[in-house]
Amino acid sequence: MKSRILLAFSVLLSFGQTAGDRVLPGSPLPGIRSRELELFRLGLEDFIAIETAEDGLGPSFNGNSCASCHSVPAVGGISTMTEVRAGHRDEDGKFTVLNGGTLYHLFSIPPHQCQVQIPAEANVIARRAPIALFGDGLIEAIPDQTIIALEDPEDRDGDGVKGRAARLTDVATGHPRIGRFGWKAQHATLLAFSADAYMNEMGITNDLFREEAALGITPEQLKRCSPKRGIEDVRNRRTGLRSIDNFENFMRLLAPIGRGPIDSEVRAGDGLFKSTGCATCHTPLLMTGPNVNPLFDSQRVELYADLLLHNIGTGDGIEQEPATGEEIRTPALWGLRFRRSLLHDGSAATAEEAIRRHGGEAKRALDRFTELTDKDRRALIHFLDSL
Numbered sequence: 337m338k339s340r341i342l343l344a345f346s347v348l349l350s351f352g353q354t355a356g357d358r359v360l361p362g363s364p365l366p367g368i369r370s371r372e373l374e375l376f377r378l379g380l381e382d383f384i385a386i387e388t389a390e391d392g393l394g395p396s397f398n399g400n401s402c403a404s405c406h407s408v409p410a411v412g413g414i415s416t417m418t419e420v421r422a423g424h425r426d427e428d429g430k431f432t433v434l435n436g437g438t439l440y441h442l443f444s445i446p447p448h449q450c451q452v453q454i455p456a457e458a459n460v461i462a463r464r465a466p467i468a469l470f471g472d473g474l475i476e477a478i479p480d481q482t483i484i485a486l487e488d489p490e491d492r493d494g495d496g497v498k499g500r501a502a503r504l505t506d507v508a509t510g511h512p513r514i515g516r517f518g519w520k521a522q523h524a525t526l527l528a529f530s531a532d533a534y535m536n537e538m539g540i541t542n543d544l545f546r547e548e549a550a551l552g553i554t555p556e557q558l559k560r561c562s563p564k565r566g567i568e569d570v571r572n573r574r575t576g577l578r579s580i581d582n583f584e585n586f587m588r589l590l591a592p593i594g595r596g597p598i599d600s601e602v603r604a605g606d607g608l609f610k611s612t613g614c615a616t617c618h619t620p621l622l623m624t625g626p627n628v629n630p631l632f633d634s635q636r637v638e639l640y641a642d643l644l645l646h647n648i649g650t651g652d653g654i655e656q657e658p659a660t661g662e663e664i665r666t667p668a669l670w671g672l673r674f675r676r677s678l679l680h681d682g683s684a685a686t687a688e689e690a691i692r693r694h695g696g697e698a699k700r701a702l703d704r705f706t707e708l709t710d711k712d713r714r715a716l717i718h719f720l721d722s723l
Contacts, residue, residue, distance in 0.1 A: 361470065361674065362410025365591045365631050372589055372631075379586025382579050384411060392540040392568025395450035395561035396441035396550040399537055402583060405466040409674045412470050412590045418463035418682055419537070421654045422454045431655045434458055435551040438654050439536055450553045450561035460661070462652035464519055465682040470671050471592025472517070475639060476526050477624035477632040480514040486619065486642045497616050497697045499644030502658040502665065507531070507544050516643045519652075519667075519680045520659035530583035534569060542569035542580050589631075592639070593671035596722040605719025608712055613701035614691075617642055617666045640669035640723065649695030650679055662696075672723040687720045688713070 359366060364376045383402040387393040398419050399405050405415050421438045425431050434455050444451040454461065480501075489500040502515030506524045508531070513524035523529040531544035539562075541548060546567060548558050569579045577585075609615055618640040627633040644666055651662035659665070664680055677685050684690035694702045708716065 359591045359594055360410070361593050361671070362412055363591050364589045365473065367631060368589060375582075375585040376589040378575060378577065379582040379584075379589070380411060382582035383586050387538055387540065389445045392538075392562075394443075394445035394539045395548070395558065396444045396452050396553070397537065397539045398442050401538075402533070405537070406469055412587070413468045413671075414466045414675055416682070418465050420454070420461065420463055421652065422458040422461045423654060424457050425460050425653065425661075431460070431653070431661055433655075437549060437551050438656065439549075440551055441539075444550075445561070450550050450557055452551050452553060455552065460653040462654050463681040464652065465677070465680060467517075467519065467667065468593075468671055468675065469587050470590055471637070471639065471668075472526060472590060473588035474592065474624055474632065474635055474637045475516055475643070475668070476588065477627055477635070478516070478622050478637060478643070479625040480524075482622055482625070483514045483516065483643050487644055495613070495616060496700050497613075497646070499617060499642055499646045499666070499697070501643075502645050504658050514643075515658060516665070519664055520654075520656040521643065521645055521665040522656055522658070526584045526587050527580060530580040530587070534580055534583070540568045540579075542567060542578065544580070592637075593674065595638075596673055598722055601715050601718045602722045603719075604712075605715035605717070605722075608708065608716045609719055612704040612708070612716070613698075614705075614716075615640075616701065617644070617646055617648075617698065618669055638670060640672075641666040646698070647696045648698040650693055652680060669720065669723050673721050687717055 364373060368376065385401055387400045393400055399417065403411055405417050406412050408414050420440045420442065422440055423431055423433055423438050434457065440454050441452050484501050487499050487501045489498050491498045502521035504513060504515050504524060506513040506528055508525045508527040515521035515524050517523040517529045523532060528544065531542050534540045534542055535545035536549060539548060548562060550558060571578050619642040620638060620640055622637045622639060624632050624635045624637060645659050645663040646666060647662040648664065651664055653661040655661045677683065678687065678690040679693060684693055691702065691705055705713065
């Protein structure tokens with residue numbers, strides 16, 4: 337049975353706390369109604385619950401709770417943990433998936449007979465850091481057509497930026513959608529994202545991902561290692577909700593992190609952020625579409641991302657439909673001041689280091705950044721530190 341341990345770092349006990357006029361990290365969306373607040377509470381409780389082998393954890397896994405990877409500066413944030421992806425690329429540049437997938441788990445349940453190992457033939461090995469979940473419900477409510485309108489895969493305007501929308505079939509609905517969640521924009525909805533993480537990060541099968549996955553482990557080994565059979569995420573008799581529904585509700589109702597203090601240097605840096613071309617990909621503002629829920633109806637989403645796939649020279653080499661090995665989805669910059677380290681693999685210690693790692697489609701923006709005076713560069717970084 338799940339352990340309902342409340343980790344000391346994890347819970348804002350008074351929902352909707354504010355600091356002045358700013359919502360504190362980990363709070364629900366302002367204006368949330370009582371029924372939604374209860375769904376948020378149930379979701380938070382499940383999000384921080386410690387899974388066990390009796391719940392279906394494993395036999396191999398990366399974390400035993402959602403909060404293992406999403407806890408800083410509050411539940412829903414990031415962590416220092418990274419997952420490992422691997423595959424093989426031949427001399428002609430063709431990428432091959434080994435053992436049926438690219439995700440290699442870090443841990444296994446006792447007696448550890450199903451601990452996965454990266455194959456010797458893997459020559460592409462990458463790490464991926466968790467992405468903060470704050471404001472994801474607003475991101476989900478952005479219409480597909482809004483994202484499509486931003487893409488320019490042929491570089492028609494000649495600025496060197498060739499972002500493209502991630503076209504996929506949403507596993508939750510079976511409908512064609514535009515991806516927006518994950519480093520490769522591999523999911524379009526929070527339910528699909530939740531179900532994928534529950535199975536692929538914790539090894540808990542559910543209605544969307546029904547088969548255990550432990551790369552390199554035979555079906556016979558899996559039967560011996562996994563004490564639980566069938567779908568492991570079942571509906572709660574009291575609430576009627578599965579854990580993946582609870583995760584979805586928590587993320588959908590989780591508020592974005594508000595801006596920090598804005599002074600004259602921040603305003604100057606904002607202008608430089610736009611004039612250097614950074615805002616071409618890190619689009620400051622998108623809008624949600626019409627929605628029966630006023631929380632999501634035609635709302636401003638100041639996420640600083642176009643949600644498109646780009647090649648800026650920092651790709652991890654792992655092909656993951658719908659993205660190539662070189663492509664990475666533009667990360668949202670809201671809440672950036674609470675994040676360290678940066679980039680998809682956590683390899684950049686500061687915002688300036690992350691900027692200087694940009695290339696490819698971002699080369700012109702990088703050149704403009706490096707040409708700035710020291711004063712202007714400091715202003716631009718100060719602006720980023722306000723997000």
